[in-house]
Amino acid sequence: MKLFPAVFLAVALAAAPRTGAGASTTNADSGTVSADPVVARGKGFEIRQSDVDQVLATYMAKNPQENVRPDAQASILSRLIELQLVYQKATDAEKAAGWQYADGEYTNILKTLGATEVDRRFKALHMTEADLRRSLALEATTRESLTRQLGITVTEADLKQYYNDNPVVFEEPEMARIRELLLLTTVGTSSQPLPKETIQAKHEQIFALFKRIRAGEDFAALAKQYNEDPISKDTGGILAPFPATMVEYGNLALSMHTNEISTVLTNLEGYRIFQLLEKIPAKKFEFAAVTNNIRKYIIVGRTEDLAPAYIQRLRTEAGVEIVDSGLKAQFAAAEAKAAEAAKSQAVYQAMIAPRITNSPSANP
Numbered sequence: 215m216k217l218f219p220a221v222f223l224a225v226a227l228a229a230a231p232r233t234g235a236g237a238s239t240t241n242a243d244s245g246t247v248s249a250d251p252v253v254a255r256g257k258g259f260e261i262r263q264s265d266v267d268q269v270l271a272t273y274m275a276k277n278p279q280e281n282v283r284p285d286a287q288a289s290i291l292s293r294l295i296e297l298q299l300v301y302q303k304a305t306d307a308e309k310a311a312g313w314q315y316a317d318g319e320y321t322n323i324l325k326t327l328g329a330t331e332v333d334r335r336f337k338a339l340h341m342t343e344a345d346l347r348r349s350l351a352l353e354a355t356t357r358e359s360l361t362r363q364l365g366i367t368v369t370e371a372d373l374k375q376y377y378n379d380n381p382v383v384f385e386e387p388e389m390a391r392i393r394e395l396l397l398l399t400t401v402g403t404s405s406q407p408l409p410k411e412t413i414q415a416k417h418e419q420i421f422a423l424f425k426r427i428r429a430g431e432d433f434a435a436l437a438k439q440y441n442e443d444p445i446s447k448d449t450g451g452i453l454a455p456f457p458a459t460m461v462e463y464g465n466l467a468l469s470m471h472t473n474e475i476s477t478v479l480t481n482l483e484g485y486r487i488f489q490l491l492e493k494i495p496a497k498k499f500e501f502a503a504v505t506n507n508i509r510k511y512i513i514v515g516r517t518e519d520l521a522p523a524y525i526q527r528l529r530t531e532a533g534v535e536i537v538d539s540g541l542k543a544q545f546a547a548a549e550a551k552a553a554e555a556a557k558s559q560a561v562y563q564a565m566i567a568p569r570i571t572n573s574p575s576a577n578p
Contacts (some may be wrong), residue, residue: 255534311358328447386499390468390492390495473489476488
């Protein structure tokens with residue numbers, strides 16, 4: 215949901231709102247006390263500067279090439295306030311379901327990436343397992359609770375109407391399944407290149423492996439031994455099926471014959487060879503298989519329409535106060551900008567509505 219974008223959930227505040235007045239942290243080495251001031255508060259919760267800083271640091275670690283927007287802290291603070299306001303009205307059952315969802319998602323992440331890669335990403339993103347679990351639980355809880363709080367329901371008729379009105383959405387294109395052998399030329403999955411000497415050695419190694427494959431050695435055995443892609447390493451190099459448009463070599467894969475071996479491919483990740491395992495014909499998903507996705511999509515759309523006014527009401531009821539003067543100014547500027555954008559959109563809709571109503575196609 216746009217209201218709670220995942221970027222701001224990289225590190226959750228906590229599964230329960232903080233309460234109390236002020237806080238401080240003590241440096242064990244020097245014995246000095248450094249303040250961690252409250253930057254915003256409302257009835258039943260408060261948000262500290264460290265909460266904002268941690269989310270921002272995690273986001274920048276994930277997106278090192280991006281420049282920090284002047285209103286970044288205010289944007290983060292706004293989302294954290296929204297989370298707390300909605301979470302306070304969540305039921306015990308919704309919170310329990312959120313933690314159950316977090317457990318399942320974390321298990322899937324471990325299965326997909328492997329413990330070593332997950333640990334590497336935790337360090338790169340300044341996160342811990344507990345941070346991620348709290349984040350996933352908080353996201354799931356607030357998402358489901360907000361749907362209830364807004365009174366959003368989706369009927370069977372709603373689902374069928376969307377399915378029938380959008381047939382193209384449910385057509386899956388032809389897919390390819392491959393087994394890959396990737397030698398990384400970057401540090402993990404980051405954009406940081408390895409030393410030139412290492413890259414040169416990898417270049418020589420990939421062509422040596424290519425010759426061995428061409429000579430008849432078992433690709434699966436070589437992929438299992440040498441593949442460095444953290445996503446497919448534990449599966450012997452096998453990737454999930456993908457359409458031609460999903461990856462840069464998708465068109466090549468679908469132009470090959472089953473069991474055919476590609477040439478050596480080079481991109482920002484490194485050097486890759488792959489084998490086409492199968493082509494999966496295009497198909498249309500049956501209604502029963504996509505009802506959950508349709509329901510989520512409809513809920514997101516209705517939430518985007520209803521949530522802004524509801525969140526504003528919660529802010530008023532909770533007496534939300536931006537304590538930090540700098541963030542208060544940023545917050546006010548961001549609110550004014552959002553209000554102006556909403557006003558412009560309303561004017562635009564008012565201008566085009568008569569044209570739509572009076573167009574020939576609008577009348578039967």
